[in-house]
Amino acid sequence: MRVGVLGAGGRVGREVCRAVADAPDLELVAAVDPGMAGIDLRQVAGIDAPGLQVASTIDELVRAEAEVAVDFTVAPAALANLRWCAQHGVHAVVGTTGIPDEAVEELRGRFEQSSANCVLAANFAIGAALMTRFCELAAPFMDGVEIIELHHDGKRDAPSGTALQTAARVAAAREAAGLGWPPDPTEDLVLPGARGGRAPGGIRVHAVRLPGLVAHQEVVFGAVGQSLTIRHDAYDRSSFMPGVLLAVRQVASRPGLTLGLGPLLGF
Amino acid sequence: MRVGVLGAGGRVGREVCRAVADAPDLELVAAVDPGMAGIDLRQVAGIDAPGLQVASTIDELVRAEAEVAVDFTVAPAALANLRWCAQHGVHAVVGTTGIPDEAVEELRGRFEQSSANCVLAANFAIGAALMTRFCELAAPFMDGVEIIELHHDGKRDAPSGTALQTAARVAAAREAAGLGWPPDPTEDLVLPGARGGRAPGGIRVHAVRLPGLVAHQEVVFGAVGQSLTIRHDAYDRSSFMPGVLLAVRQVASRPGLTLGLGPLLGF
Amino acid sequence: MRVGVLGAGGRVGREVCRAVADAPDLELVAAVDPGMAGIDLRQVAGIDAPGLQVASTIDELVRAEAEVAVDFTVAPAALANLRWCAQHGVHAVVGTTGIPDEAVEELRGRFEQSSANCVLAANFAIGAALMTRFCELAAPFMDGVEIIELHHDGKRDAPSGTALQTAARVAAAREAAGLGWPPDPTEDLVLPGARGGRAPGGIRVHAVRLPGLVAHQEVVFGAVGQSLTIRHDAYDRSSFMPGVLLAVRQVASRPGLTLGLGPLLGF
Amino acid sequence: MRVGVLGAGGRVGREVCRAVADAPDLELVAAVDPGMAGIDLRQVAGIDAPGLQVASTIDELVRAEAEVAVDFTVAPAALANLRWCAQHGVHAVVGTTGIPDEAVEELRGRFEQSSANCVLAANFAIGAALMTRFCELAAPFMDGVEIIELHHDGKRDAPSGTALQTAARVAAAREAAGLGWPPDPTEDLVLPGARGGRAPGGIRVHAVRLPGLVAHQEVVFGAVGQSLTIRHDAYDRSSFMPGVLLAVRQVASRPGLTLGLGPLLGF
Known part of the structure; x- marks a missing residue:
């Protein structure tokens, strides 16, 4: 499964990049962060994904043929990113907090009509x-x-x-x-x-x-x-990673918007 | 519902007597304890069940027309008491610990063939x-x-x-x-x-x-x-009482032998 | 050492009576409680101090030749009791809470000028x-x-x-x-x-x-x-008793007013 | 105060380097680690001590005129390092564990006869x-x-x-x-x-x-x-750093060998 990370330069974002790169069944194909474009993540964060550079716009996901986007950014950016994902048919796994309830409802509608799905959780531990x-x-x-x-x-x-x-x-x-x-x-x-x-x-x-x-x-x-x-x-921020990977692996089979990790854990 | 207590003179037994006597939908009709026969529980334990004395044998349950027996004794006594309950059609709620697995299986068979049921739990909290x-x-x-x-x-x-x-x-x-x-x-x-x-x-x-x-x-x-x-x-021993009363109220509707409080709590 | 208990009918007071009666080096000689005068503590609380009855006024301490009074009452009663103790030369151990700071200062003055001492603590555990x-x-x-x-x-x-x-x-x-x-x-x-x-x-x-x-x-x-x-x-209220007995045993050797258990524990 | 770190390439060692470099009253002048000689700590660990390279032998402390050495290595290496420190008059702060009791006694003797002092603690938190x-x-x-x-x-x-x-x-x-x-x-x-x-x-x-x-x-x-x-x-390993810096600042005024952080904290 081909994965792109939004907010790749942030502290959680880097950790997600590392966890995806380390997972044998996942491939890190895109890393997006407006403020850090051109950075070599391998050097600053020890991530083993040869040739991967941080791009500045979400369109990188198309070029890299990402199937799933993981978003750890800030609420306004995440909202724009998720609209983009619903529109472009890229599944989304979102840990960004502070997205208002009414925006969540809007996103629910968008993903229900999209070929892509979304898992959104405030806490991925x-x-x-x-x-x-x-x-x-x-x-x-x-x-x-x-x-x-x-x-x-x-x-x-x-x-x-x-x-x-x-x-x-x-x-x-x-x-x-x-x-x-x-x-x-x-x-x-x-x-x-x-x-x-x-x-x-x-x-x-x-x-x-x-x-x-x-x-x-x-x-x-x-x-x-x-x-x-x-x-x-x-x-440690690493506590989020098993939950993020679980969501990345399940998002394709969970139509529409899934709130919280609960449904992925079977309750 | 008419309730008898076996091991009524013990520390947990007294607490059970008190809890049953205090419950508006239950009636404490028999208190059995070989070592303390003839004791006035009202005086030693402040239990408000007029005229109730501690009897020395389980046959008191028949005389008092008890529908449910609560047993907090010791393993060998409890085993004899439970055989008696299965035989005499008196439901049993048992908190006595140390009953061997094979005796539990024997009791399961006896209660499956009895009109009475049994709830057995190691911990009623x-x-x-x-x-x-x-x-x-x-x-x-x-x-x-x-x-x-x-x-x-x-x-x-x-x-x-x-x-x-x-x-x-x-x-x-x-x-x-x-x-x-x-x-x-x-x-x-x-x-x-x-x-x-x-x-x-x-x-x-x-x-x-x-x-x-x-x-x-x-x-x-x-x-x-x-x-x-x-x-x-x-x-405190009082932590057992809500679980004991829950079992007393449900035992009539749980055929055979129920192990643990779980099923009574819905899981 | 001869000990009287003020507030002997209360829940903590009874526990103190029991602890004093059980201590081999202490003698329970007076139990005072206005509301429960004439009660046989032996019967209601299982206290082994033959012939002891609950008296209604603090003057019982004189009659009984108490050397130390233990007070677990309410703030206004305790204040009056402590003034009485300072005046009559009876050491005081006080666990009653809510005595205002200015009253504590008044008592400090009184005990500094008395032959009796006082240990006052909010928490005797x-x-x-x-x-x-x-x-x-x-x-x-x-x-x-x-x-x-x-x-x-x-x-x-x-x-x-x-x-x-x-x-x-x-x-x-x-x-x-x-x-x-x-x-x-x-x-x-x-x-x-x-x-x-x-x-x-x-x-x-x-x-x-x-x-x-x-x-x-x-x-x-x-x-x-x-x-x-x-x-x-x-x-459990029993957690106070070792501290109360410690204070009873030490109060005679601690001139004036001692605040808290700390000094009795060596810090 | 000029500080050298022994075991500078290890996980705790790097953290010590960073903490020393960040302390305004301390100067990181030497970093020693046999396995990592020539490494630029600034690049791998973000340590701001311009020009500092990792040297492979303890003699670097002499060249760099270190007043205090901090040792987080392994027991056999630490023992050799500490003998060297006692001999060369360099104070030592040691967090390496597993040094046998008899070796500690030997070191006590050496530091008692040295112009240098030693603080050794199993846990610097x-x-x-x-x-x-x-x-x-x-x-x-x-x-x-x-x-x-x-x-x-x-x-x-x-x-x-x-x-x-x-x-x-x-x-x-x-x-x-x-x-x-x-x-x-x-x-x-x-x-x-x-x-x-x-x-x-x-x-x-x-x-x-x-x-x-x-x-x-x-x-x-x-x-x-x-x-x-x-x-x-x-x-986090960062929990050791305040204790390590405390020891670095106090070691010069604590003659001989000091065991544990207690004396530095005033007890």
Whole structure:
């Protein structure tokens, strides 16, 4: 399968280039990054794809006959890239975050009418997808739940997209089970904000930011006499790669737009 | 629903008596314990079931017209009790541990031919059942896994029954996914035993025993650049009660022998 | 040493009565509780102190010739009790929370002029005192720190007194080391409160409330490429007893008012 | 201060080169690595030290007038390097592991008679040094303790050197407090090794090896009704750098051989 990478010069993009180049069943045929055109990725990132240079425009995908494009760019660029992919019949695997809901719906329509498919996920770490799924499954059986996410101090948004998504899915599962909002006993709040932020659906979310940390999330469920904790730790951007490769290999057989890794994992 | 408790004088038994007496849809009609016959449970354990005394033999269940018996005794007593239940058409909910596999199979046969059913679980904490299930679901997607269980220093067996069961189910899930044994890199073992015990199926299990702890288990999965941790903490025997009551309410509609809480939780 | 317990009918008070009665070097000579006068503690709480009844007023301490009073009541009652102790020359060990700072200063003056001494601590769990001390020691060497406390859903104040005290001592240690406020990178706060409450001194504190939990605190420090986590779990009110007995045994040799368990542990 | 790095071509060595080059008060003047002589570190590792090349022999330190040598090599090479440093009056900061105790004693003698000093530590992460110290301080006050260390599946020795050192220091602290061996209640060991390895001094140590993990250690103390957990997570080799730079800056003022980071941190 012939793969092109959009945002190839970025930190995740380089990692994707490396992972694709290393996979025996995939071929890295195009690397696109406007700001780094002409760069020899082999030299700067040790990628073993002879002769590959970074091109500056997405049209490179046509020239290189790419079947799948992997996009790790920024939201506005990704939106333009994905419209292009739908139009040109190139499958897309997208890890770029911050694409607004209404743009996602527009893309759904475009890929439903295209010969190409799209897999879009906020977090390509398979362990994070399992965590979210397990939280959904546990929600109906446990009396209460709160989410703690912990990230490095370079992360400026809080809470993380993964935490918000977990909260949404847990809230939906609680509602489907007729559980309503988890009770909040706190009356005497000495420090404003100490009880965290309340996500839509009522789940409390706490965001920790510390130097040294990478990307971690802990979901704590409570019930009579017990607690159940589900935690994911990502130590490295490499944690995304197995999920990205899984999506690259499956995207051709998943018509339309697939949201999240869940369906690719069988749930 | 009329409920009798076997092992009513024990620590878990008393807690079961209390939970049944407190449940509006259940009635505590018999309390059996050979060593404590004639005791007023109301006085020693604050149980609100007027006139109830602890009887010494299981035949009390007949006199009291119990529909369900809950057994928290010891393995040999439980085996005799369960044969009696199958014979007398009284449903059984059993949390007694240490019943050998071949005795479980014998009981399966007896309950299949009885009008009564049986639910048998090593751990009635709903959170523990969720943990085990999630481990089974995660196993095919993660590269390695080890189990750490931590208990109070009064527990003499190691590892715990729950840890062994988790290991067995994770191993089965890995095998079904064609994963084989998790790799073990350790060559230079300075302290014998440091890498834990190897359960059937190859999973490493580590057992911690410390004063102050109650009953805890942590299952750690690893994959490229990440880990996924599923942890259950039981702080109190009360953690079993929701699971016991769930089983009491469902046992009449689950023909034959049901193993574990899983099927009652819908998986 | 002859010991009286104030608030003897409360949940912690009963536990203290039991611990004192069980200690070979201590004698439980008085149990005071206005609401429960005349109650036989032996019967309701299994306390082995023959003939001991619950009296309704603190004057019982005189009659019983108590040398030390242990107070687990509520703030206003404790304040009156402690004034009485200072006046009557009875040493005091106090675990009642919520006594205002200015009242503590008043008591310091009274005990400095009394033949009796006082040990006052918000948390008598020795492990919690160690946690707080270690946080203070770690603070100068780590770049950032946040506090997560987790309690059962019956706790109405947030954050906990222990969390606030930890935050204050960590902030003082950072300031003494010239570290200033920990940096906070968050700009885009999707949910108000998600980044927790900011304690005086700048430390972020997050409070989780869930059914089933007991009393837990986790302090996470971050520095280049690493984190250091110090966690205390109290599973039971019994966790206070070793600290209470330690204070009872040492109070006579600690002139004036001693704040916290630290000095009794040698730091 | 002029610094040379021995083992400059290795993974930690490169990181040290980078950290030294980036520190405004330090100058990277020599990089030694037999296997990589002539390599331009600037190109392969982005190190900004103009004109610096990797030399093949330690004599380069003389030519470059290095005041401090940092050694991250392998035990036999390090031993030769350190003898050379003691002889030539170059201070040494050593993170190479596996140097036998008797060789350490030999080096102690050599540096005591040299104008140069040596700081040798098995783990340069400041958080790990704090963890070990806190364990030592907690040991006398807690009833029991076990150590769990978790590392990536490329680590072949078990348990880790840090775990063994922690066990030794905790055992010494317990013995000094007259506590004797922690009790072990386990009688019925279903899986050999499940209770971990017993370090000299009696502490149980459990070693987990999983793909994806980096370097983690958790020390769990138990006492009546509570537990205290001290955990260090190293996510990256960068976690060593602050400790290495601290040692480089202090080594000139620490006569003889200093073992561990503790003394540099003030304990």
